[in-house]
Amino acid sequence: MKYLLIGLSLSIMMDSVKANTVYDESLNARQQCIVTIAAFTANGNLAKLNNAIHEGLEAGLTVSEIKEVIIQMYAYAGFPRSLNALHTMMDILKERKSKGINDPEGKKSSPYPNNKSSLEFGSENQTRLVGSPVKGDVYEFAPAIDQFLKEHLFGDIFGRDILDWQTREVATIAALASLGGTDNQLRSHFKVGMNNGLTKDQLDNIVSIIRTKVGETEGNNAAKILRAVLGLEEGVKKEKSANSNFVGTVSVKMLVNPDSLFNTQMGAVTFEPGARTNWHYHPSGQILIITDGTAYYQEKGKPKQILSKGQIVKCPPNVQHWHGATQHGSMTHLALTPDLKMGGVVWLQKVTDEEYESKK
Ligand code: MN
Numbered sequence: 001m002k003y004l005l006i007g008l009s010l011s012i013m014m015d016s017v018k019a020n021t022v023y024d025e026s027l028n029a030r031q032q033c034i035v036t037i038a039a040f041t042a043n044g045n046l047a048k049l050n051n052a053i054h055e056g057l058e059a060g061l062t063v064s065e066i067k068e069v070i071i072q073m074y075a076y077a078g079f080p081r082s083l084n085a086l087h088t089m090m091d092i093l094k095e096r097k098s099k100g101i102n103d104p105e106g107k108k109s110s111p112y113p114n115n116k117s118s119l120e121f122g123s124e125n126q127t128r129l130v131g132s133p134v135k136g137d138v139y140e141f142a143p144a145i146d147q148f149l150k151e152h153l154f155g156d157i158f159g160r161d162i163l164d165w166q167t168r169e170v171a172t173i174a175a176l177a178s179l180g181g182t183d184n185q186l187r188s189h190f191k192v193g194m195n196n197g198l199t200k201d202q203l204d205n206i207v208s209i210i211r212t213k214v215g216e217t218e219g220n221n222a223a224k225i226l227r228a229v230l231g232l233e234e235g236v237k238k239e240k241s242a243n244s245n246f247v248g249t250v251s252v253k254m255l256v257n258p259d260s261l262f263n264t265q266m267g268a269v270t271f272e273p274g275a276r277t278n279w280h281y282h283p284s285g286q287i288l289i290i291t292d293g294t295a296y297y298q299e300k301g302k303p304k305q306i307l308s309k310g311q312i313v314k315c316p317p318n319v320q321h322w323h324g325a326t327q328h329g330s331m332t333h334l335a336l337t338p339d340l341k342m343g344g345v346v347w348l349q350k351v352t353d354e355e356y357e358s359k360k
Contacts, residue, residue: 027170027205028260029059034069034167035174035209041070041085042077042175043214049085052213053092062106063093068162069171075153076175076182109160119147122155128283128343129154129165131195164341166258169193170206177210177222186222190229195344197258197265200230245347247356248275248324255334263340270332271295276324278350284342285317286335293331296356297323304358317342322351 027035033056040049056066066089074082096103113121126149127133139146158168173193176186190203203226211219249272256266268291276296288297290311297313298304300320307313315321325331337344 027202027209030056030061030065031167031170031202032205032209033059033061034065034171035206036213037066037069038073038171038174039178039210039214041073041081043178044077044081044084046084046088048213049088050092053089057092057096057103062104064106064108064162068160072157072163072168072171073175075157076172077179107162109162112155112159118151118155121159122150122152125158125343126150126154127346129158129192129196131192131344132347165196165343166193166198166340169196169198170202173203173206173222174210177207178214178218180218180221183221183225186225187229190226194229197263197340197344199254199257245278245280246271246275246324247278247350248272250275250277256336258340264336264338265340266334266336268332269335270330271323271325272330273325274327274356276351276356277322279320279322279348280345281318281320281348282315282337282345283317284337284339285319286315286337288313288315288323289334289336291332291334293329294326295323295331295333296326297321298355320348322355324351324356327357 033052036052037049037056040046040052053066057063067086070082070085070089073085093103112118116124123133158165163171169189169192173186173189176182176189193203194200207219207222207226210222251270252267253269254265254267256262256264258265270292279300288295290307290309292309294309295307295311296304297307297315298321299315305313306326313323323333
């Protein structure tokens with residue numbers, strides 16, 4: 001509630017903010033079917049997959065959307081599981097056609113960008129999905145798998161626009177929760193899902209579908225991992241950490257989460273004196289509205305700006321910048337990300353004390 005009080009001076013705006021926070025979105029009927037289709041493709045339960053595909057078609061998923069979920073699953077569960085699932089789907093469509101049901105085919109994927117290699121395209125997609133460039137011991141140990149993940153999973157597969165990235169994450173989380181033995185990947189994908197705008201309610205929703213449709217063991221395990229991830233997020237909010245995306249103490253309160261109508265996110269962010277973000281950029285740009293205190297805002301290569309309560313900054317897409325409080329007082333701003341389909345924030349290096357204190 002503290003965060004809602006901070007913006008009371010903007011009373012009209014806060015009314016709409018409050019209204020939005022009351023109704024967090026759950027998964028819609030089509031997304032719920034994607035959970036079961038992905039889960040039963042991944043764990044190979046073809047009898048239950050049969051039901052899930054029927055339910056998906058009845059809920060309005062197109063043939064190409066269901067096919068795309070099953071194709072994506074081969075990256076997580078292997079070609080045999082995906083091919084078996086595609087056979088199951090072909091039988092269902094034949095059967096429905098014989099009964100006179102014509103299921104809509106749905107859209108085809110747009111062509112890949114022709115000015116980028118698969119590796120460049122996939123690396124960009126991976127960075128946007130995860131929120132920062134992906135590195136790790138295992139990728140140095142086996143560079144080929146890093147290349148295949150980037151080129152193939154994040155370039156060739158995630159680059160097909162039949163499904164948006166949120167939907168692909170719903171499918172991936174469902175698959176990993178059902179496979180077993182993939183807790184580390186499930187943990188990462190809960191975070192990637194949140195980075196791409198899936199809400200806590202939506203993630204809870206996936207877990208409860210896994211519990212009721214796939215199995216209690218799988219559901220309980222996923223719930224345990226989700227609780228740990230959310231707990232970690234809570235901790236990060238109030239953390240003074242050398243490894244976080246901020247310097248100093250920063251609290252974030254999400255006010256508007258994206259839904260099927262608005263691909264938009266808004267949060268109230270409070271910086272204690274001296275606190276600031278790391279350098280970063282937003283693939284779709286960002287609008288900041290200072291609601292309390294005095295803010296610093298700087299774009300790469302430009303002078304640092306000093307902004308007071310009520311001022312608004314429109315930061316263009318892909319422009320590196322940072323924002324934060326001054327040394328002398330705390331600052332709160334609303335941060336609005338207009339089109340999350342373009343990808344979430346990409347974090348870069350820390351703002352040094354020299355940059356922070358610079359008078360230029
Ligand atoms: Mn920003």
